[in-house]
Amino acid sequence: MNILSTSIRGFTYNRVIIALVAVMLVTLAVIDFAIIRQQRDSIMRDVRHRAAMEMEQAATAMTEPLLKYQFANIEQFVQQWAAGNHEVVKFTAITPSGHILTSFQRLITGPHRFTVEKKIVFQGRHLLTLVLEKDFSHAEALLSQLKFRLLFTSLYISAALGITLWFVFRFLAIRPLEQEVSRRRQAELALEEVNQQLEERVQARTKEISTLLDQEIHHREALTRLTAERTANYEETIFTFVDMIEQRDTYTAGHTERVAEYCRLIAEAMGINESETTRLYRAAILHDIGKLATPDAVLLKPGKLAPLDRELIKLHAAAGHHMLSGIAMYKDLSEIILHHHERYDGEGYPDRLQGENIPFLSRILTVADSFDAMTTNRIYKPRKNIATALTELRLLGGKQFDPDVVAAAIPVLQGVQMPESISQTPITDIEKKRFSYFFNDRITGLYNEDYLKIILKNNLEHYQYKCLNILHLQNVQEYNNRQGWSKGNLIFTQFAGELQRLFPDAMLFRAYGNDFAVISSEPCSLESRNPDSFVSLSGTGITIAEQQVDLAEETQYTIDKLEKIQLTSEK
Amino acid sequence: MTIKLITFLLLLFPLFTPAPCSADDKTLTLWIHPYLPATELTRRFSPLAAYLAKAIGRPVDIRVQKSYQAHLDFIGRDLADIAYVGPANYVYVTDQYGPKPLLAKLEMEGNPFFHGVIIVRQDAPILTLADLAGKSFAFGDHNSTMSYVVPSAIMAAAGVGLDRLAHYDYLGSHHDVALAVLGGYFDAGAVKEEVFHAYQNRGLKALAITPPIPPHLFLTRADLPPAMVNQLRAALLAINTMLPNKENILAAIEDSATSLLPVTDHDYDELRSLMKGVK
Numbered sequence: 087m088n089i090l091s092t093s094i095r096g097f098t099y100n101r102v103i104i105a106l107v108a109v110m111l112v113t114l115a116v117i118d119f120a121i122i123r124q125q126r127d128s129i130m131r132d133v134r135h136r137a138a139m140e141m142e143q144a145a146t147a148m149t150e151p152l153l154k155y156q157f158a159n160i161e162q163f164v165q166q167w168a169a170g171n172h173e174v175v176k177f178t179a180i181t182p183s184g185h186i187l188t189s190f191q192r193l194i195t196g197p198h199r200f201t202v203e204k205k206i207v208f209q210g211r212h213l214l215t216l217v218l219e220k221d222f223s224h225a226e227a228l229l230s231q232l233k234f235r236l237l238f239t240s241l242y243i244s245a246a247l248g249i250t251l252w253f254v255f256r257f258l259a260i261r262p263l264e265q266e267v268s269r270r271r272q273a274e275l276a277l278e279e280v281n282q283q284l285e286e287r288v289q290a291r292t293k294e295i296s297t298l299l300d301q302e303i304h305h306r307e308a309l310t311r312l313t314a315e316r317t318a319n320y321e322e323t324i325f326t327f328v329d330m331i332e333q334r335d336t337y338t339a340g341h342t343e344r345v346a347e348y349c350r351l352i353a354e355a356m357g358i359n360e361s362e363t364t365r366l367y368r369a370a371i372l373h374d375i376g377k378l379a380t381p382d383a384v385l386l387k388p389g390k391l392a393p394l395d396r397e398l399i400k401l402h403a404a405a406g407h408h409m410l411s412g413i414a415m416y417k418d419l420s421e422i423i424l425h426h427h428e429r430y431d432g433e434g435y436p437d438r439l440q441g442e443n444i445p446f447l448s449r450i451l452t453v454a455d456s457f458d459a460m461t462t463n464r465i466y467k468p469r470k471n472i473a474t475a476l477t478e479l480r481l482l483g484g485k486q487f488d489p490d491v492v493a494a495a496i497p498v499l500q501g502v503q504m505p506e507s508i509s510q511t512p513i514t515d516i517e518k519k520r521f522s523y524f525f526n527d528r529i530t531g532l533y534n535e536d537y538l539k540i541i542l543k544n545n546l547e548h549y550q551y552k553c554l555n556i557l558h559l560q561n562v563q564e565y566n567n568r569q570g571w572s573k574g575n576l577i578f579t580q581f582a583g584e585l586q587r588l589f590p591d592a593m594l595f596r597a598y599g600n601d602f603a604v605i606s607s608e609p610c611s612l613e614s615r616n617p618d619s620f621v622s623l624s625g626t627g628i629t630i631a632e633q634q635v636d637l638a639e640e641t642q643y644t645i646d647k648l649e650k651i652q653l654t655s656e657k
Numbered sequence: 658m659t660i661k662l663i664t665f666l667l668l669l670f671p672l673f674t675p676a677p678c679s680a681d682d683k684t685l686t687l688w689i690h691p692y693l694p695a696t697e698l699t700r701r702f703s704p705l706a707a708y709l710a711k712a713i714g715r716p717v718d719i720r721v722q723k724s725y726q727a728h729l730d731f732i733g734r735d736l737a738d739i740a741y742v743g744p745a746n747y748v749y750v751t752d753q754y755g756p757k758p759l760l761a762k763l764e765m766e767g768n769p770f771f772h773g774v775i776i777v778r779q780d781a782p783i784l785t786l787a788d789l790a791g792k793s794f795a796f797g798d799h800n801s802t803m804s805y806v807v808p809s810a811i812m813a814a815a816g817v818g819l820d821r822l823a824h825y826d827y828l829g830s831h832h833d834v835a836l837a838v839l840g841g842y843f844d845a846g847a848v849k850e851e852v853f854h855a856y857q858n859r860g861l862k863a864l865a866i867t868p869p870i871p872p873h874l875f876l877t878r879a880d881l882p883p884a885m886v887n888q889l890r891a892a893l894l895a896i897n898t899m900l901p902n903k904e905n906i907l908a909a910i911e912d913s914a915t916s917l918l919p920v921t922d923h924d925y926d927e928l929r930s931l932m933k934g935v936k
Binding site (some may be wrong): 154155156157158159160161179181182183184185186187188 | 778795826828829830832833836837839840841842860
């Protein structure tokens with residue numbers, strides 16, 4: 087658990103103990119050395135003393151034989167005594183004249199020796215000198231033994247001291263310390279564990295949060311994408327609707343575009359916030375979508391509308407609301423659209439709402455819609471100029487329109503640029519075809535009298551066309567009677583083709599059965615056409631009565647006049 | 658003086674006679690001079706005594722004399738049935754008491770003669786016997802043939818009598834003499850050849866060697882029946898041929914003894930003449 091700290095501390099106090107033991111050992115060694123030295127001195131003294139004593143005894147024993155000249159005995163004594171005493175290395179008897187009487191020499195000896203000399207003197211007479219060399223290896227061995235014993239004892243004492251100290255340190259001094267350290271260490275570990283757990287939890291939580299965040303981000307991205315998609319869908323759908331309207335009616339398309347723009351201008355002028363403005367703009371774009379449900383016969387009908395037609399037209403507001411309210415994202419637009427034909431005085435449709443009850447944005451849309459209707463051409467109705475339209479708006483403020491809206495609208499609408507001319511001719515193939523339902527002659531494919539009336543009416547404003555040639559076919563009735571109606575129709579067809587070849591740049595009409603009209607932007611030429619020049623009429627007995635009308639001069643020329651012409655020619 | 662002595666002996670004779678003469682089966686005595694302690698000598702001579710007792714059919718007792726002089730007198734007055742005697746003492750006995758029946762002489766190391774040696778230290782400035790004048794001298798025993806009798810005789814012949822020596826002494830043992838000279842206690846000394854050789858290497862040299870000296874011999878009292886003498890002589894000489902006993906008997910007496918040989922008085926003539934010069 088705490089091996090590291092224990093071993094470190096253990097090492098430290100072990101070192102202290104080792105140092106103490108070492109000091110103890112050295113001290114004891116010094117003491118040993120002193121003891122050995124003292125012992126050696128003592129032993130050596132003892133050994134020498136003993137040797138001296140021996141020499142004394144020997145001298146005493148030898149004196150008498152010496153006096154009796156018993157040298158052989160002396161020699162025998164010396165040799166035997168020396169041989170019998172293992173400590174004797176050398177024993178020499180030297181005579182007063184310096185000669186060696188006898189000498190004993192041990193062959194194997196130790197390294198430690200000492201020598202004792204004894205003069206044998208009797209009554210002042212020197213008899214012999216004994217020189218004894220003794221080996222004190224035995225003493226040395228004893229000393230050595232003593233030395234080892236002391237050293238061993240010292241080691242033993244030191245070791246015992248060391249162990250005792252170790253135990254004392256270990257159990258009296260270190261143990262409580264260790265326990266304390268251990269306790270602290272455990273606390274640290276516990277804390278560490280807690281920290282770790284906390285960290286793990288934090289990490290887990292962080293991970294969770296991260297995952298959640300990722301999910302959220304993903305979610306938001308998805309949402310954003312979805313919203314974007316939805317918005318895209320929204321826009322796409324709006325554009326699809328717009329496309330649908332355009333496909334159906336070019337005029338309405340341009341109209342909605344302008345109305346939307348006017349709405350935006352008015353809304354900005356009134357300080358409406360951006361999102362509401364956008365809502366209004368979109369509602370404006372789609373405000374006439376209900377007209378998809380309006381029959382062509384009513385929608386595209388030129389001229390005055392019959393009361394039934396008017397009622398059918400009025401349905402477009404509810405129809406638009408119905409179409410869009412089913413789609414969640416257009417529901418808020420549908421409400422604006424539903425009420426864009428309400429009147430401020432409560433005389434509008436479909437709910438005859440009054441004043442403030444009409445949704446505010448609807449009120450703006452009403453003004454913008456009406457302004458555009460006033461300022462644009464219809465096939466059946468020429469446009470008013472902006473000033474006239476604005477005056478009309480002002481006059482109708484508080485009646486048809488919200489006066490506040492009108493007040494805000496007039497300054498901004500004053501500056502709008504209207505297109506120079508709005509084409510009255512059909513643009514798309516469908517429009518052309520639809521156009522033909524109303525304005526083409528069934529037999530010849532030329533324009534009919536209705537369209538002639540519109541052209542002539544509209545020409546009063548613009549004077550686009552300069553010359554009108556009326557070709558009245560005579561004796562047609564007779565021909566039909568003779569040849570049959572189908573033949574008569576074939577003649578008309580052939581004649582129409584011939585006219586187209588003859589007047590490629592002119593507008594050609596068949597009106598009221600036997601009359602054909604050629605409207606040209608070229609001024610009228612005075613030269614009269616040879617009636618027989620028409621190949622299709624040759625041999626048919628049909629003749630042409632031609633009348634030329636200078637549209638530049640006859641500025642008040644109307645279809646009614648034409649009728650008169652026709653009537654007169656019939657006569 | 659000799660007559661007085663003889664008379665004295667004769668007066669005593671009746672007192673002693675009955676003992677040796679009383680019967681042939683009585684015990685014979687073998688007398689030995691005290692050159693060694695009595696017990697040692699008894700031990701050494703026991704095998705011989707036993708042998709002789711068996712050979713002659715009579716018990717043989719070993720007796721050791723108190724001194725050399727007593728030995729001489731005892732032999733001279735025929736008190737010892739059998740006696741072992743050194744060459745110089747034999748010469749003295751015969752000179753004083755007349756011839757004795759001889760039995761055999763003890764040959765040492767196959768040599769029928771001995772030599773005495775006058776020794777000095779090898780480093781001593783003594784080259785001739787004459788140089789000994791004024792020096793100290795160690796003799797062995799006053800009764801010893803080779804450590805006193807003969808050496809002093811040849812020294813005297815060389816002109817150095819005892820009175821010309823600085824001092825002299827009788828040390829007793831030949832070995833003591835050799836060691837005394839080696840140790841410088843005496844300038845010179847006299848020892849038998851055997852001892853000289855033993856110490857020669859330790860630093861001794863021979864200043865002079867004596868003429869050949871015959872060995873020790875066995876003799877009987879003059880009045881022992883000749884038959885017994887012959888019987889004893891025969892028994893002793895027979896030891897040479899009796900190999901098993903020879904070693905036991907002779908070696909016991911002296912390590913270097915090799916045989917017992919026939920002996921005559923003439924063998925000691927040269928010694929006798931030498932000793933005459935001393936006197």
